[in-house]
Amino acid sequence: MALLEVRNIGKSFRGLRAVDGVSFDVEQGAIAAMIGPNGAGKTTCFNMIAGVFAPDAGSVRLGGRDITGRRPHEVCRAGIGRTFQVVKPFPQMSVLDNVVVGALNAHARVADAKREAVRLVELLHLGAKAGELAASLTLPERKRLEVARAMATRPTLLLLDEVMAGLRPTEVDEMVGMFRGINRETGLTILLIEHVMRAVMALAARVVVLHHGERICEGSPEEVVRDSAVLECYLGEEAAG
Amino acid sequence: MPIDLVANVVIAGLLTGLVYGLMALGLSVIFGVVRVVNFAHGEMMTIAMYASVVLFAALGLDPLLLVVPIAAAFFAFGYVLQAGLINPFITRPEHSQFLLLVAVAIIMVNTLLMVFGPDARNVQTDYQLESFAIGPILFDKVRVISAAMAVATSAALFAFFKLTLTGKAIRACADNHLGALVVGLNVKHLYALTFGVGAACVAVAGSMMVLLVDVTPVLGPYYTLLAFVIVIVGGLGSMPGALLGGVLIGVSEALAGLFIAPSAKSMFSFGLLILVLLFRPEGLLGKKS
Amino acid sequence: MSPQRRAYVLLAIIAAALIVLPFVSGSYVLSVATLILFFAFTGQAWNVMMGFAGQLSLGHSLYVGLGAYVAAGLFFHYGIGPWAGVWLAIAVCVAAGAAIGFLAFRFGISGVYFALLTIAFAEFTRIGFDHIDWLGGPAGLFIKVEQRDSWDLLNLRGTPVMFYFVMLALTAGAFAFCSWLLRSRAGYYWQAIRENEDAAQALGINTFRWKMLAVVISAAMTGVSGVFFAFYYNNLFPEQIFHISRSIEIILGPIIGGLGTLFGPILGAVVLTVLADGITELMALAGIEIPGVKQVFYGVCLLVVIMFLPHGIWPTIARRLGLKER
Numbered sequence: 039m040a041l042l043e044v045r046n047i048g049k050s051f052r053g054l055r056a057v058d059g060v061s062f063d064v065e066q067g068a069i070a071a072m073i074g075p076n077g078a079g080k081t082t083c084f085n086m087i088a089g090v091f092a093p094d095a096g097s098v099r100l101g102g103r104d105i106t107g108r109r110p111h112e113v114c115r116a117g118i119g120r121t122f123q124v125v126k127p128f129p130q131m132s133v134l135d136n137v138v139v140g141a142l143n144a145h146a147r148v149a150d151a152k153r154e155a156v157r158l159v160e161l162l163h164l165g166a167k168a169g170e171l172a173a174s175l176t177l178p179e180r181k182r183l184e185v186a187r188a189m190a191t192r193p194t195l196l197l198l199d200e201v202m203a204g205l206r207p208t209e210v211d212e213m214v215g216m217f218r219g220i221n222r223e224t225g226l227t228i229l230l231i232e233h234v235m236r237a238v239m240a241l242a243a244r245v246v247v248l249h250h251g252e253r254i255c256e257g258s259p260e261e262v263v264r265d266s267a268v269l270e271c272y273l274g275e276e277a278a279g
Numbered sequence: 280m281p282i283d284l285v286a287n288v289v290i291a292g293l294l295t296g297l298v299y300g301l302m303a304l305g306l307s308v309i310f311g312v313v314r315v316v317n318f319a320h321g322e323m324m325t326i327a328m329y330a331s332v333v334l335f336a337a338l339g340l341d342p343l344l345l346v347v348p349i350a351a352a353f354f355a356f357g358y359v360l361q362a363g364l365i366n367p368f369i370t371r372p373e374h375s376q377f378l379l380l381v382a383v384a385i386i387m388v389n390t391l392l393m394v395f396g397p398d399a400r401n402v403q404t405d406y407q408l409e410s411f412a413i414g415p416i417l418f419d420k421v422r423v424i425s426a427a428m429a430v431a432t433s434a435a436l437f438a439f440f441k442l443t444l445t446g447k448a449i450r451a452c453a454d455n456h457l458g459a460l461v462v463g464l465n466v467k468h469l470y471a472l473t474f475g476v477g478a479a480c481v482a483v484a485g486s487m488m489v490l491l492v493d494v495t496p497v498l499g500p501y502y503t504l505l506a507f508v509i510v511i512v513g514g515l516g517s518m519p520g521a522l523l524g525g526v527l528i529g530v531s532e533a534l535a536g537l538f539i540a541p542s543a544k545s546m547f548s549f550g551l552l553i554l555v556l557l558f559r560p561e562g563l564l565g566k567k568s
Numbered sequence: 569m570s571p572q573r574r575a576y577v578l579l580a581i582i583a584a585a586l587i588v589l590p591f592v593s594g595s596y597v598l599s600v601a602t603l604i605l606f607f608a609f610t611g612q613a614w615n616v617m618m619g620f621a622g623q624l625s626l627g628h629s630l631y632v633g634l635g636a637y638v639a640a641g642l643f644f645h646y647g648i649g650p651w652a653g654v655w656l657a658i659a660v661c662v663a664a665g666a667a668i669g670f671l672a673f674r675f676g677i678s679g680v681y682f683a684l685l686t687i688a689f690a691e692f693t694r695i696g697f698d699h700i701d702w703l704g705g706p707a708g709l710f711i712k713v714e715q716r717d718s719w720d721l722l723n724l725r726g727t728p729v730m731f732y733f734v735m736l737a738l739t740a741g742a743f744a745f746c747s748w749l750l751r752s753r754a755g756y757y758w759q760a761i762r763e764n765e766d767a768a769q770a771l772g773i774n775t776f777r778w779k780m781l782a783v784v785i786s787a788a789m790t791g792v793s794g795v796f797f798a799f800y801y802n803n804l805f806p807e808q809i810f811h812i813s814r815s816i817e818i819i820l821g822p823i824i825g826g827l828g829t830l831f832g833p834i835l836g837a838v839v840l841t842v843l844a845d846g847i848t849e850l851m852a853l854a855g856i857e858i859p860g861v862k863q864v865f866y867g868v869c870l871l872v873v874i875m876f877l878p879h880g881i882w883p884t885i886a887r888r889l890g891l892k893e894r
Contacts, residue, residue, distance in 0.1 A: 088770065090766075109769070110766075110769040110770050111769045111770075111771075111772050111773055111774045111775070114769075114770060114771060114772035115772050119770075120770050122766075122767065122770070126764045126766060126767035127763075127764070127767070128759065128760055128763035128764055128767065129763060130759075130763060131759055131760070131763060135756065135759075138756055139756050139757065139759075139760045139768070139771055139773075140771045140772075142753050142756060142757070142772075143771055143772035143773075148751065148752060148753060148756070187767075187771065188770070188771075190771075191771055191772055316680045364875075371878070373679045373680060374618075374624045374679070374680075374683075375874060375878060377624070377680055377683065378823065378870065378874050379871065379874050379875070381626075381816065381870070382867050382868075382870035382871035382874060383867070383871065384867075385816065385863055385864070385866060385867030385870065386864055386867035386868060386871065388860075388863070389860035389861070389863035389864040389867065390860070390864055391860075392859055392860030392863070393858050393859070393860040393861060393864065396859075397859065496860075500812055504687065504688075504691065507684055508688075511681075511684070540699075542695060542698060542699075543695070545691065545695060546691075546692055546695040546696065549688040549689075549691045549692040549695075550688075550692060552684065552685075552688045553671075553685065553688050553689065553692070556675075556677055556681055556684065556685050556688075557671055557675050557677070558675075560675070560677065560681065
């Protein structure tokens with residue numbers, strides 16, 4: 039059963055068609071990836087799904103409900119959690135409090151939100167820094183904080199925007215293991231934008247490829263890396279032949 | 280309401296408006312480049328007016344001549360203010376910078392109050408009461424001279440930014456701070472120069488304004504707000520916009536004073552500010568950010 | 569002793585001192601103390617909008633004036649006491665705040681533009697009230713001063729001691745209320761909005777609604793201080809009460825004391841009022857009476873704090889005393 043159904047979404051910015059006629063599904067409980075060269079329109083798609091701006095065309099459905107054009111906070115309340123490509127922590131709040139803010143989306147009482155926040159901070163290996171200000175974290179830690187915070191909102195779908203960028207291979211493997219574990223234990227559906235192919239191959243069951251704002255391929259990771267159109271857009275015409 | 284009365288009021292407003300425009304031009308330049316909201320702008324204008332009063336009383340020279348030393352002094356003051364006080368604040372949050380200049384404004388206004396007292400002062404030149412007529416319109420000589428001075432200064436400013444190397448460098452800083460640094464421009468120095476130039480504009484405007492109105496310390500906050508209204512109406516970062524805004528405000532103030540009540544003048548300006556902030560925050564000639 | 573304990577002990581000591589104050593000091597000290605409490609309360613109200621929700625308002629005199637005029641007008645024309653009048657005053661301030669907030673947030677006005685908008689509204693109202701003859705116009709609205717020896721709490725006519733305790737109760741109430749707010753969902757959400765509005769929205773926070781809440785609460789509280797102002801000073805002039813210097817006076821305490829903190833506005837009010845009065849006294853002793861000295865002093869204080877102690881005095885003092893906030 040598809041949790042996320044994206045149908046023909048498109049977006050223009052001042053005459054430039056950034057995304058055109060993109061459609062794909064993400065199955066409930068699956069991990070899917072969206073890849074493509076820089077400028078392909080991946081983050082724009084995320085932003086349309088997450089409500090940062092409305093698509094010019096097409097629709098987005100979550101669990102059967104139409105969420106096209108809804109504003110970011112409504113999308114979050116509907117069940118989508120997201121991270122940002124350039125991390126946006128709350129710098130003057132403690133690590134724990136950052137996550138509490140997210141947890142308050144799913145818990146009415148501050149005490150309950152705090153408990154959930156403690157749990158997630160441990161899960162993302164930030165326990166040692168729970169009381170520190172978010173401004174004092176290193177980049178990998180900030181990325182983990184971003185994930186913890188988004189997860190605290192109790193999403194049914196988690197959107198991860200280049201969450202592996204800038205991480206060392208061992209750190210990438212750690213993150214991959216963690217997401218695999220969460221997906222296995224809780225059934226959380228994950229859609230990630232990724233350039234780090236190591237993570238894509240290890241995590242994703244399905245991959246969607248975007249190029250110049252259009253979907254050029256969709257399939258399992260093995261299928262996609264052998265597809266000629268994909269090879270062409272990444273490596274040039276010779277490699278595709 | 281006889282048409283020549285209205286025409287006279289409009290012309291007077293237009294000429295005063297050009298002086299307003301020069302004042303606002305200084306603010307626009309400062310904000311457009313340094314991105315600092317100079318909340319002490321009106322206070323600086325008021326200081327310039329007092330400077331003119333004092334020098335006129337001491338030296339007896341025509342305010343038009345006094346413009347030169349006053350503008351020079353203000354240029355230096357503006358440079359030092361930016362270099363010494365404000366530059367470190369560029370990276371601080373917006374409200375910090377704003378409050379910094381609020382503090383400076385408070386100190387300026389009240390120092391003026393301490394030194395000069397609350398009574399009005401002015402400058403009395405021989406030609407103050409002269410006027411000449413073109414058709415049914417009566418032109419006050421002082422107003423025409425002030426307006427001419429404002430236009431001349433604005434033209435010089437435009438020329439500076441368009442034609443000189445320094446002017447272009449400053450515009451580069453405004454367009455792209457990081458890029459300017461990378462290219463090796465001494466951004467701090469250029470910022471200070473810009474503030475100095477903006478302050479000099481205010482100095483000229485003030486020296487002219489004191490020929491038209493009496494000066495009291497409380498004019499400071501009033502002119503600050505007026506400058507902001509003009510710059511926002513005309514368009515932040517647009518130099519012609521500042522002049523256009525100045526003229527618009529000058530004329531509408533004059534008309535509001537004529538048709539409604541003198542006290543309603545500023546009410547109209549604030550109403551206009553609210554409307555512009557809501558419906559066209561980029562102003563008439565500004566660019567949408 | 570844990571920081572939490574220490575904070576409570578300090579609080580208890582201060583509370584005791586404040587309660588005992590009227591019985592051990594003269595009328596001058598009492599009036600200064602009442603003024604300090606007034607600024608502490610009003611500063612705390614402003615702090616909700618700026619320190620908690622991050623929206624810089626430089627037109628808060630609007631709410632003081634509206635609250636004062638509504639309550640005074642009702643009393644002057646219809647004999648309606650302040651305890652009833654305050655509700656209409658709050659309603660009017662809430663409406664004004666909601667209007668400004670709605671206009672600003674719907675149209676995406678923030679930062680400096682928002683501050684300018686608040687100034688414009690206050691100035692507009694100041695000039696407008698000069699033309700409202702029913703409320704006295706520029707000549708002012710005067711409430712008859714009577715019954716200075718006994719306490720008429722119902723009509724807020726009474727001794728300075730009565731006013732002191734009313735203000736003390738209000739300030740204590742504001743303190744407790746803000747303390748509760750900070751610990752609640754509102755506290756977390758406002759700080760999140762202040763730190764990064766985009767991220768806050770992505771976490772399910774309806775930032776428009778929460779910003780409006782801050783504005784409205786702040787406006788309502790400030791309106792209440794306006795009601796007190798009307799019945800304490802007994803005269804109101806549009807030129808004075810709506811003036812931008814009033815707005816600036818209100819913000820000095822919280823900024824110098826510490827934005828977004830609980831004790832900041834109170835500490836700032838104490839420091840400013842005590843020092844300012846000290847200066848005026850010294851000057852009077854030396855025979856100098858120059859208008860504007862107090863204001864220059866305020867300006868210098870603000871300058872020094874902004875430059876060297878941007879988080880205000882309180883955080884530094886709190887650390888020295890071994891306390892921790894929140």
